[in-house]
Amino acid sequence: MSRLPHVLYGLFALLCLTALVWPVYAWVGERIEPRILGLPFAFAWNVIWVAASFLALVAYDRTLERRRRA
Amino acid sequence: MSSDQIIVVSIAGLYLIACLAVGMIPAKRSSDSAEGFVAGDRAMGGVMMYFITGATIFSAFAFLGMPGHAYSRGVFACYVLGYGALGFVPFYFLGPRAARVGRRYGFVTQAEMVAHRFRSPRVALLMAAITVYALVPYIAIQMRGAGLVLNATSGGAIPNWAGSGLVYTVVLIYVLRSGVLGVGWTNTFQGILMMVLAWILGLYLPHALHGGVREMFDELAAKNPDMLRAPGLASAKEPALHVIERAGPGSWAGYTSGVLISILGFCCWPQLFMRAFSAKSERVLRRTVVLYPTFQIFLVPILLIGFAGINFEKLPAKADQVLPHLLMSLDLSPLIVGLFCAGALAASMSSGDALVHTAASVTVRDGYVTGLRRKLGPHDERRWIRVMIVVVMLGSYALERTYQGDIVSLLLLAYGPIAQFLPVLVATLYWRRATAAGIGAGLVSGVGLSLLIKTGVIEGLGVHEGLWGLGLNVVALVAVSLTTFREGEEGEEFLRVASTEPSEA
Numbered sequence: 143m144s145r146l147p148h149v150l151y152g153l154f155a156l157l158c159l160t161a162l163v164w165p166v167y168a169w170v171g172e173r174i175e176p177r178i179l180g181l182p183f184a185f186a187w188n189v190i191w192v193a194a195s196f197l198a199l200v201a202y203d204r205t206l207e208r209r210r211r212a
Numbered sequence: 213m214s215s216d217q218i219i220v221v222s223i224a225g226l227y228l229i230a231c232l233a234v235g236m237i238p239a240k241r242s243s244d245s246a247e248g249f250v251a252g253d254r255a256m257g258g259v260m261m262y263f264i265t266g267a268t269i270f271s272a273f274a275f276l277g278m279p280g281h282a283y284s285r286g287v288f289a290c291y292v293l294g295y296g297a298l299g300f301v302p303f304y305f306l307g308p309r310a311a312r313v314g315r316r317y318g319f320v321t322q323a324e325m326v327a328h329r330f331r332s333p334r335v336a337l338l339m340a341a342i343t344v345y346a347l348v349p350y351i352a353i354q355m356r357g358a359g360l361v362l363n364a365t366s367g368g369a370i371p372n373w374a375g376s377g378l379v380y381t382v383v384l385i386y387v388l389r390s391g392v393l394g395v396g397w398t399n400t401f402q403g404i405l406m407m408v409l410a411w412i413l414g415l416y417l418p419h420a421l422h423g424g425v426r427e428m429f430d431e432l433a434a435k436n437p438d439m440l441r442a443p444g445l446a447s448a449k450e451p452a453l454h455v456i457e458r459a460g461p462g463s464w465a466g467y468t469s470g471v472l473i474s475i476l477g478f479c480c481w482p483q484l485f486m487r488a489f490s491a492k493s494e495r496v497l498r499r500t501v502v503l504y505p506t507f508q509i510f511l512v513p514i515l516l517i518g519f520a521g522i523n524f525e526k527l528p529a530k531a532d533q534v535l536p537h538l539l540m541s542l543d544l545s546p547l548i549v550g551l552f553c554a555g556a557l558a559a560s561m562s563s564g565d566a567l568v569h570t571a572a573s574v575t576v577r578d579g580y581v582t583g584l585r586r587k588l589g590p591h592d593e594r595r596w597i598r599v600m601i602v603v604v605m606l607g608s609y610a611l612e613r614t615y616q617g618d619i620v621s622l623l624l625l626a627y628g629p630i631a632q633f634l635p636v637l638v639a640t641l642y643w644r645r646a647t648a649a650g651i652g653a654g655l656v657s658g659v660g661l662s663l664l665i666k667t668g669v670i671e672g673l674g675v676h677e678g679l680w681g682l683g684l685n686v687v688a689l690v691a692v693s694l695t696t697f698r699e700g701e702e703g704e705e706f707l708r709v710a711s712t713e714p715s716e717a
Contacts, residue, residue: 162294162298164468167294171287171442174437180424181425181429182429184290192293195505196506199301199501199505
């Protein structure tokens with residue numbers, strides 16, 4: 143069975159983790175602009191990653207679920 | 213009391229009656245055994261699992277403390293979103309494995325699972341002691357939150373002791389009567405109420421005070437730009453009432469290690485991990501983890517409330533009172549204040565009930581039955597768990613009323629030790645070579661180091677003490693396991709059960 147979904151989700155989780163802490167967040171979190179839906183960028187950055195994490199886990203879960211049924 | 217305060221208190225009273233009614237409904241829907249009382253006969257469906265997990269996490273601290281964090285530290289408070297993005301993900305992998313061995317061997321707590329795999333009652337006793345030590349201050353904080361909210365919204369007519377006593381008497385009744393299903397049903401009701409109220413207040417207050425969310429942040433960008441740049445500010449000083457001194461920039465070491473330890477330790481809290489033993493199926497468990505970020509987004513309006521108060525003319529007595537302070541200062545309709553009161557009580561109760569139920573179950577199952585190897589029949593176990601619910605509730609209430617220091621500091625002392633459960637749980641469910649000696653060495657060294665750093669005996673260099681503890685824990689667990697004797701076929705069988713997916717999952 144292909145390990146691709148596990149590898150891709152693992153890479154995403156690593157990317158997400160890196161984005162949320164020093165040094166990546168220190169670099170992007172310095173900014174107040176651009177605003178997203180009125181929120182300062184350092185705030186919106188966290189919201190974006192919560193949404194991205196949700197979508198990535200949905201995709202991973204659906205892929206595994208399809209395999210279980212097959 | 214004025215007529216407005218009577219309306220506010222009446223809404224809170226109606227809410228408490230509704231909670232009691234909802235919590236009593238499932239009383240006859242579980243079997244008359246410890247498994248029915250603690251794990252709901254392993255039959256919880258998706259909706260209830262979603263709310264029992266989400267509402268348990270969002271406590272009085274989330275409803276009152278997070279606006280306070282945003283108010284005093286600005287964007288630093290967003291760490292709660294950061295760790296929420298990945299915090300529950302380990303449970304996606306650990307939860308279904310725990311559920312499989314739970315069904316096979318009849319576990320309802322995480323410590324009895326670990327103790328069974330390694331045939332070590334002492335590990336169960338140690339985990340039970342850490343759990344109870346962590347949960348009692350946590351319950352006391354929920355009680356204090358309930359008392360503060362009723363006191364503030366009634367204009368001081370309901371004293372703190374009576375407010376927390378009344379609210380937690382309601383909790384006591386439905387938890388005693390209905391066990392985990394009472395917790396699940398009320399959490400569903402409370403979770404919906406909290407989500408709706410958080411969005412209403414989170415959008416209304418920036419609008420009422422600043423003309424909207426965008427306008428609010430425009431003003432903050434001009435007046436308080438440091439609060440909008442990561443990592444926000446350091447912890448504010450509150451030397452006296454109405455004198456909140458905002459600090460300088462926060463530290464990246466503290467922020468980063470705080471996010472990391474929260475991600476690693478989040479699912480180890482027993483009140484969350486035990487849900488693995490309650491779910492109807494593995495599919496339900498996985499869906500709960502997948503959907504969790506939708507609950508997390510509800511913290512966005514909660515944080516907006518704190519930002520809305522930053523430049524408010526009248527200062528709150530303490531940062532974590534910013535939300536009730538704003539509501540009471542704005543001359544709002546008593547209906548809105550009453551609904552806020554109900555929402556804040558929901559936040560307190562939805563965590564408090566699960567914590568009380570967990571602490572009592574762990575004391576009996578892990579401490580008495582597994583740790584001390586005492587035999588109890590299913591009905592006796594259920595009876596003793598009920599007795600312990602009363603004892604835990606009274607103990608927490610006594611702590612809340614008598615402890616002169618800061619209860620939050622007591623709770624913070626427990627975060628590091630709870631996170632030390634992660635290597636133990638991973639080794640229990642995945643690692644063939646792990647041994648009882650390794651688990652014990654990891655747990656003792658990790659908990660010990662995190663407590664030594666937290667209490668200032670050893671310098672933690674600004675990094676969260678739980679992260680240092682986890683590092684030592686993993687090293688000790690691996691090193692001691694590789695140099696000690698591992699148990700035979702029974703451990704192999706345990707791991708085989710854990711890794712075999714049932715066909716209906």
